[in-house]
Amino acid sequence: MKQIYAFAEGNMEMRALLGGKGASLAEMTNLGLPVPPGFTITTAACHSYQTNHGLSDDLLQELDTHLTALEQATGKQFDDQTSPLLVSVRSGAPISMPGMMDTILNIGLNDQTVVALAKLTNDPRFAYDSYRRLLAMFGNVVYGLSEKAFDDVLTTMKRDKGYASDLDLTTTDLQAIIASFKQLYEQAGKTFPQAPKDQMLAAIAAVFESWNNHRAVIYRRENQIPEDLGTAVNIQTMVFGNAGEDSGTGVAFTRDPATGERALFGEYLLNAQGEDVVSGVRTPQPVAVLQAQMPAVYDQLATIATKLEQHYRDMQDLEFTIEHGHFYLLQARNGKRTPAAAVKIAVDLVNEGLINQHEAILRVAPKSISDMLHPEFDPDVLAAHTVLATGLPASPGAASGEVYFTAADAKTAHDAGHQVILMRQDTSPEDIEGMIVSQAIVTARGGMTSHAAVVARGMGATGVVGMHALSVDEHAKTATVGSTVLHEGDWVSVDGTTGNLYRGQITTTAAMVKESLATLLTWAKDASRMAVFTNADTPKDLEQALASGADGIGLTRTEHMFFQPERLLQMRRLILAKDAAGRKTPLQALEKMQEQDFYELYRLANGKAVLIRLLDPPLHEFLPHDSREISEVAQDLGLEQNQLRERMAALKEVNPMLGHRGDRLAVTFPDIYEMQVRAMMHAVFRLADEGMKVTPHIMIPLTNSETELIWVRKLVTDQIKQLVATKGIKVDYEVGTMIETPRACITADKIANAADFFSFGTNDLTQLTFGYSRDDVGSFLPDYLSKGILPADPFQTVDTEGVGAFMQMAVEKGRATKPQLTIGVCGEVGGDPDSVTFFNQIGVSYVSCSPYRVPVARLAAAQATLRAEKQTKQPS
Structure with missing residues (x-):
C-alpha cells in the first residue's frame, strides 16, 4: 500500500489519509500557489508505526524514492558540501490540533553542512542560527531534553552580553551556543546524529510518537477528537525567514479571528522562523505593517488570501515565509476563531454568497454559543x-x-x-x-x-x-x-x-444576543423540526429566554415560587397543619401570590405556551433543617419547639425523593392542587378581561399509571369547570403529565389515554433508571467518569442505551394511542447538544432548557434536523 504522496499527487478530499496539513499543501500545490516542494507520509503509516513500534521496510524504501525525487526537484542533496538540502518535518492530523504535536525545522544541518550553508548564502550568522534552532528542537522533540535548558543557555548569553533580543547574537555567540547545546546532549547521555538521513528518521518517529503525548491526548479529550485518527508527517523543503532583514515569517487570517471582521489580520516577524511568532518569545508586528515594508509581498499575500477563502469557502489561517523577498505559503487551514467570530463569519459568508443558510448553521458548534452569552x-x-x-x-x-x-x-x-x-x-x-x-x-x-x-x-x-x-x-x-x-x-x-x-x-x-447570532438563530428556527422552550419560574427568567428566542415555557416549577421568606412561612404553616381546616388560611394567602405569579408569566409570554407543573417536591424541603432554624420557625408560627419537632418527626421520610411528592400530594392533599388551579384560572380570567387569550397547559408530575392520572386529572378539570361556569367564558386548556419513571414509560400507551401531552423529566428518570441519587452522585461519579465506566455524566448528557431506550419506548407507545401527542423534554439534558440530537431521532416535539441555553438548544435542534435530512437523502 502506498504510504507516501508527493504534494502534487494529493488533494483536499484525502484529508483522512494525508492529514489536514498534507491535504492542504497538496491542494495549494495543484492550485499553482508558491508552496515549497515536499511529500506527505500518510496516517496509515502512523497506524503501522504504532502497531509495529517502528518504521517499516516498505516505508523506508518509499522514503528513499521520494527523497531522491525531492533532491532532483530542488537541485540540492542531503549532506552535500556545496548545496545541502534542508527540510522541515511537521505533524498534521486529519483534525487540526494546533501546537499539540511536534515539528522539527532545519533537518539536514550538521557540523559540515552548516559550513556549506554559510558559504552558499554568504551569511554565517544565518547558518549557525539555523543550526542552533535544529539542535534545540531535535533535542526536545526526539530526546525529550528540557526546552527550558536550551532557553536558559540563550538567556544567559544575552544577559552576559547585554543583548536585548536573539537578533543581537553574533556568529561567534551562536557557535558558542551550539557548543553549549551539544554539552546538554552529552549530559543526558545523548548524541546529535550528524547524518541527515538519521535525523529525518528520528524526527518522523518522534512525530508519530507525539500523537500520544500528554498534551495531545488532553486536547483530543477536550475537543472530542477520535483517538484512532493518527497523524500524517509532512516533509517539506526549508525556506528561511531568518535569512536577514529581507526575510521573515508570519501568520495571517483572512478575517479577524476574534471579531470575525472581514479584513486581512495577522502578524509577522522579520529575520525569524515560524516558532518565533507562535511561541511569543518575540513580539511580532501587525501584518498591515508589511504593506509598507514589502508592498509587493503584501499584495501577493492579500491576493492568495482572497483566493483561498473563496476556494475553501471559509476563513483561512495561513502560515507564510518570506526568503529574500520571495513569498512562500507553508499552510492554509480553516482558522480557529472565537464563538462570536464563528457566528459573524458564518452569517457574512451567506450574505456574500459563498455558502447557504444550512451550511452556516452546521458550521457553528452549539456548545460554543454559550460562551457568547x-x-x-x-x-x-x-x-x-x-x-x-x-x-x-x-x-x-x-x-x-x-x-x-x-x-x-x-x-x-x-x-x-x-x-x-x-x-x-x-x-x-x-x-x-x-x-x-x-x-x-x-x-x-x-x-x-x-x-x-x-x-x-x-x-x-x-x-x-x-x-x-x-x-x-x-x-x-x-x-x-x-x-x-x-x-x-x-x-x-x-x-x-x-x-x-x-x-x-x-x-x-448578562450578555445579550448580538445581531449576527440573532440572524443565525432565526435561520436555525426555520430549519428545526423541534421547538425550543425554556424552564422559567420567574418573569426575569422568561424575559431572558424570550430575548434569546424561546418558543414558550416548557416547565414552570411552582415549588420554586415558595422559597421567598413570606411565602416560605405560609408554606410551612400549610405543611405543619394537622388537617384541611388548618391548611385553609395559608392556602388562601398562597393562592393570591400564585395568581400574580401566573398572571406575570402569561402576560409576558403573550400567547406563547406556558406549561405549569403543579407542586412536585417532597414537603420536607420546606421545613427547617437545624436547631437555629427550628427555633426561628417555631417563634414565627407561634409553636413550642417540641411541638414543631414532633410534627417534623411525623412528616419525616426515609427516602423522600421516592416518597410523598408529585401527584401523591394531590391524592393526599387535594386542596393544594386545587389552590394552584384556582390561581391559574383567575390569572387567565384577568388577562381575558384585558383582551389576551390564554390556553393553560397544566402539568401533573411523577405519574405512574393511567388510573393515577385519571384521578388527578379529574381533580384539576373539576376545578376548571367550576370556575369557568362561574365566570361564564370559554377557556381552552390542556392537562398533561411528566413521564419520570420507568413504569410510566412502559405503560405510556395507557397513560396517553388521559394525557393531552407528555413531558419527560429526565433528572428523575435517570435517577430511577440508574438507581443513582442525583443529590449524592458527587461521591462516586467523578471516579466513574475518570475510569471510563461512564462515558458522560448521565444527568448532563442523556444515557441513550438505558434512559434513552425508556424514552423511545414511551414516545412510540404514547403515539400509538394518540398519533399527534405532543412530547417534550424538560430535564437538564434539554440544553445539551448531544442529547438534543438523540431527542430529534426519537421524535420529541420540543426541548425545554434554562434561559441561557436556549440559543444552544436552538442551534443543536437545527443541526440535528439538517443532519437527519442529509442521511435520509443519501442512497442506501
Whole structure:
C-alpha cells in the first residue's frame, strides 16, 4: 500500500489519509500557489508505526524514492558540501490540533553542512542560527531534553552580553551556543546524529510518537477528537525567514479571528522562523505593517488570501515565509476563531454568497454559543476600578478569578473548587491542562497569533496576551506590574475585549444576543423540526429566554415560587397543619401570590405556551433543617419547639425523593392542587378581561399509571369547570403529565389515554433508571467518569442505551394511542447538544432548557434536523 504522496499527487478530499496539513499543501500545490516542494507520509503509516513500534521496510524504501525525487526537484542533496538540502518535518492530523504535536525545522544541518550553508548564502550568522534552532528542537522533540535548558543557555548569553533580543547574537555567540547545546546532549547521555538521513528518521518517529503525548491526548479529550485518527508527517523543503532583514515569517487570517471582521489580520516577524511568532518569545508586528515594508509581498499575500477563502469557502489561517523577498505559503487551514467570530463569519459568508443558510448553521458548534452569552463586566462597577495593565485583546469575554502562575498549580486549584486565572510569561503546548480549566489566560509576551491567543480563542476562554508591563515569576509565584505585586491566589479580573487587567473581583451583567447570532438563530428556527422552550419560574427568567428566542415555557416549577421568606412561612404553616381546616388560611394567602405569579408569566409570554407543573417536591424541603432554624420557625408560627419537632418527626421520610411528592400530594392533599388551579384560572380570567387569550397547559408530575392520572386529572378539570361556569367564558386548556419513571414509560400507551401531552423529566428518570441519587452522585461519579465506566455524566448528557431506550419506548407507545401527542423534554439534558440530537431521532416535539441555553438548544435542534435530512437523502 502506498504510504507516501508527493504534494502534487494529493488533494483536499484525502484529508483522512494525508492529514489536514498534507491535504492542504497538496491542494495549494495543484492550485499553482508558491508552496515549497515536499511529500506527505500518510496516517496509515502512523497506524503501522504504532502497531509495529517502528518504521517499516516498505516505508523506508518509499522514503528513499521520494527523497531522491525531492533532491532532483530542488537541485540540492542531503549532506552535500556545496548545496545541502534542508527540510522541515511537521505533524498534521486529519483534525487540526494546533501546537499539540511536534515539528522539527532545519533537518539536514550538521557540523559540515552548516559550513556549506554559510558559504552558499554568504551569511554565517544565518547558518549557525539555523543550526542552533535544529539542535534545540531535535533535542526536545526526539530526546525529550528540557526546552527550558536550551532557553536558559540563550538567556544567559544575552544577559552576559547585554543583548536585548536573539537578533543581537553574533556568529561567534551562536557557535558558542551550539557548543553549549551539544554539552546538554552529552549530559543526558545523548548524541546529535550528524547524518541527515538519521535525523529525518528520528524526527518522523518522534512525530508519530507525539500523537500520544500528554498534551495531545488532553486536547483530543477536550475537543472530542477520535483517538484512532493518527497523524500524517509532512516533509517539506526549508525556506528561511531568518535569512536577514529581507526575510521573515508570519501568520495571517483572512478575517479577524476574534471579531470575525472581514479584513486581512495577522502578524509577522522579520529575520525569524515560524516558532518565533507562535511561541511569543518575540513580539511580532501587525501584518498591515508589511504593506509598507514589502508592498509587493503584501499584495501577493492579500491576493492568495482572497483566493483561498473563496476556494475553501471559509476563513483561512495561513502560515507564510518570506526568503529574500520571495513569498512562500507553508499552510492554509480553516482558522480557529472565537464563538462570536464563528457566528459573524458564518452569517457574512451567506450574505456574500459563498455558502447557504444550512451550511452556516452546521458550521457553528452549539456548545460554543454559550460562551457568547457569558456575563460581561457591569459598567458601573468597572468604572470604579483602575486598569492595572493592558495587553492585546486576544479572546473576548470577561472573567474574574484567583491568579496562578503555572498550569499545574492552576489545575490543582481548579480541582479544589477555585475559580482560576492562568497568568504566564508566555504559554506553550505543555500548559494545555491549566489553560483548559482557566476562566481567562493572560501572558506577558506574545502576539495575537501566539499559542496563548490561538488556544484561548479555540476554547472560548477570555484571553489577553502581550501585556508588556507584566512580569511573571513562576518560581516566586508572583507577578509584578510597576509597584504592584500579585501573589498566587489574589483575585484579578480580565477583560478580553479591551485587553485590560484589573485587581480584585468585578461583578458582571448578562450578555445579550448580538445581531449576527440573532440572524443565525432565526435561520436555525426555520430549519428545526423541534421547538425550543425554556424552564422559567420567574418573569426575569422568561424575559431572558424570550430575548434569546424561546418558543414558550416548557416547565414552570411552582415549588420554586415558595422559597421567598413570606411565602416560605405560609408554606410551612400549610405543611405543619394537622388537617384541611388548618391548611385553609395559608392556602388562601398562597393562592393570591400564585395568581400574580401566573398572571406575570402569561402576560409576558403573550400567547406563547406556558406549561405549569403543579407542586412536585417532597414537603420536607420546606421545613427547617437545624436547631437555629427550628427555633426561628417555631417563634414565627407561634409553636413550642417540641411541638414543631414532633410534627417534623411525623412528616419525616426515609427516602423522600421516592416518597410523598408529585401527584401523591394531590391524592393526599387535594386542596393544594386545587389552590394552584384556582390561581391559574383567575390569572387567565384577568388577562381575558384585558383582551389576551390564554390556553393553560397544566402539568401533573411523577405519574405512574393511567388510573393515577385519571384521578388527578379529574381533580384539576373539576376545578376548571367550576370556575369557568362561574365566570361564564370559554377557556381552552390542556392537562398533561411528566413521564419520570420507568413504569410510566412502559405503560405510556395507557397513560396517553388521559394525557393531552407528555413531558419527560429526565433528572428523575435517570435517577430511577440508574438507581443513582442525583443529590449524592458527587461521591462516586467523578471516579466513574475518570475510569471510563461512564462515558458522560448521565444527568448532563442523556444515557441513550438505558434512559434513552425508556424514552423511545414511551414516545412510540404514547403515539400509538394518540398519533399527534405532543412530547417534550424538560430535564437538564434539554440544553445539551448531544442529547438534543438523540431527542430529534426519537421524535420529541420540543426541548425545554434554562434561559441561557436556549440559543444552544436552538442551534443543536437545527443541526440535528439538517443532519437527519442529509442521511435520509443519501442512497442506501
